[in-house]
Amino acid sequence: MARAFGWFLALVLALSAFPAIGGEPNPFLPREEEEEDAPAAEPKKTEKTPGRTATQDPKFLPFTPEGQAPGNEKQDGPKPAPQAAPAPAPAAVCESCKGTGYLPFRQPGVAWIQGEPIPGGRGPAPYQPCPKCKAGLDAAGLEADGQRRMNVAVSRHAGLRQESGLNFLLGQTRHVAVHSQLDANRTRAVLAALNAFTDLVQQSTGVTTLAQTRPDTHEIVVINDQASYSKWLDYLQKQQPGSDFSLAKGSGGMVGWKLSTFRSDKGTPPENCALHQFGWMLMEEATNGKAPAWLKEGFGAYAENAITRKNLMYTFHYEKNEVQFGQNWNEDAQKFAKEQKLKPWEYIFPLDLIGMKPLDYISCYSMTSFLIQANPKAFVDMLLKIRAGTDSKTAMEAAYKRKVPELQAAWGQWIFTQR
Numbered sequence: 160m161a162r163a164f165g166w167f168l169a170l171v172l173a174l175s176a177f178p179a180i181g182g183e184p185n186p187f188l189p190r191e192e193e194e195e196d197a198p199a200a201e202p203k204k205t206e207k208t209p210g211r212t213a214t215q216d217p218k219f220l221p222f223t224p225e226g227q228a229p230g231n232e233k234q235d236g237p238k239p240a241p242q243a244a245p246a247p248a249p250a251a252v253c254e255s256c257k258g259t260g261y262l263p264f265r266q267p268g269v270a271w272i273q274g275e276p277i278p279g280g281r282g283p284a285p286y287q288p289c290p291k292c293k294a295g296l297d298a299a300g301l302e303a304d305g306q307r308r309m310n311v312a313v314s315r316h317a318g319l320r321q322e323s324g325l326n327f328l329l330g331q332t333r334h335v336a337v338h339s340q341l342d343a344n345r346t347r348a349v350l351a352a353l354n355a356f357t358d359l360v361q362q363s364t365g366v367t368t369l370a371q372t373r374p375d376t377h378e379i380v381v382i383n384d385q386a387s388y389s390k391w392l393d394y395l396q397k398q399q400p401g402s403d404f405s406l407a408k409g410s411g412g413m414v415g416w417k418l419s420t421f422r423s424d425k426g427t428p429p430e431n432c433a434l435h436q437f438g439w440m441l442m443e444e445a446t447n448g449k450a451p452a453w454l455k456e457g458f459g460a461y462a463e464n465a466i467t468r469k470n471l472m473y474t475f476h477y478e479k480n481e482v483q484f485g486q487n488w489n490e491d492a493q494k495f496a497k498e499q500k501l502k503p504w505e506y507i508f509p510l511d512l513i514g515m516k517p518l519d520y521i522s523c524y525s526m527t528s529f530l531i532q533a534n535p536k537a538f539v540d541m542l543l544k545i546r547a548g549t550d551s552k553t554a555m556e557a558a559y560k561r562k563v564p565e566l567q568a569a570w571g572q573w574i575f576t577q578r
């Protein structure tokens with residue numbers, strides 16, 4: 160298993176690393192948690208480097224293999240210079256499955272815990288072939304593929320334990336592997352929450368666009384104490400000697416396209432942490448890493464609220480005195496809407512995670528929730544356009560067939576219908 164997990168890091172975005180806005184970095188801390196030993200960091204302006212565009216602290220760019228951006232590149236907003244011609248329109252996709260080739264397969268979710276037999280039949284196979292574009296596909300092949308993926312996750316888990324020296328329990332859904340330091344029951348509750356969310360998005364959208372992660376390729380690591388967290392970061396550091404984990408050390412976790420980590424010993428229910436990170440990962444996968452920050456962050460918060468009705472996760476560092484959050488951002492959105500404090504969408508689109516403030520996050524959450532709930536099919540179309548390289552505004556206006564100011568006005572009304 161020499162470098163079996165080396166690729167891992169290549170795709171990690173250390174959200175934990177976002178430089179401070181007003182103090183020490185403490186992004187991704189559960190609510191009301193503060194780290195004492197967060198290292199200081201200087202905020203960095205977005206800058207372009209040849210061959211890639213970055214909005215993050217360049218220290219964390221080594222996580223990004225050249226030419227394979229993990230999705231944090233700037234998508235929107237004022238451009239310093241005219242850009243090259245926009246990406247060509249994507250080839251027409253199958254209208255039935257939106258190009259994934261598969262449709263949701265309705266059956267109870269898999270919440271598998273290490274030691275149990277790998278489920279047979281359609282258990283691990285999350286899709287059914289699209290009757291329009293994959294009509295001839297054999298379901299047996301899908302079943303075999305689902306089982307193979309679960310078995311790959313089992314071997315990866317064994318390697319991870321051995322190489323990191325950490326004791327984890329493996330849990331799996333059809334969409335993600337969870338290497339967990341929680342007990343089996345608590346881990347199963349996390350898996351159930353993740354299943355509930357993949358069910359919800361597939362039911363609401365009718366397609367699998369937002370359920371394309373897999374347990375052999377997408378992983379969430381749940382760490383339950385400081386010593387293990389240090390050990391885990393040391394392990395990651397060994398795997399990626401060129402990366403700097405010093406900032407991640409002062410935080411409660413980090414989120415990435417293929418791998419996320421959170422600490423479950425900080426008082427926030429692990430379901431909230433896992434849902435937030437999983438939402439982010441689903442969005443990365445759906446857009447092939449091209450989702451802008453507002454959409455990833457908004458979708459993570461949406462996932463958390465949709466299943467738990469609470470928002471307890473912060474993936475940012477905030478200015479402590481600006482606003483106080485409640486536990487349900489719907490209520491906060493109403494309050495700030497009444498006070499006319501919510502930010503215009505054109506302001507939100509180009510934000511990167513370094514500069515985002517509390518109201519920005521509430522806006523991202525509320526915008527994303529509005530867009531997917533008001534018209535889930537248009538939401539998927541917007542994602543496909545973003546995946547094809549279109550900026551937020553253009554993708555949104557084309558998918559929803561309305562101009563941003565109109566959508567924003569509708570959102571302003573919708574906010575007050577939410578509980």
Ligand SMILES: [Zn+2]
Nearest residue numbers: 253256289292
């Ligand atoms: Zn199709």
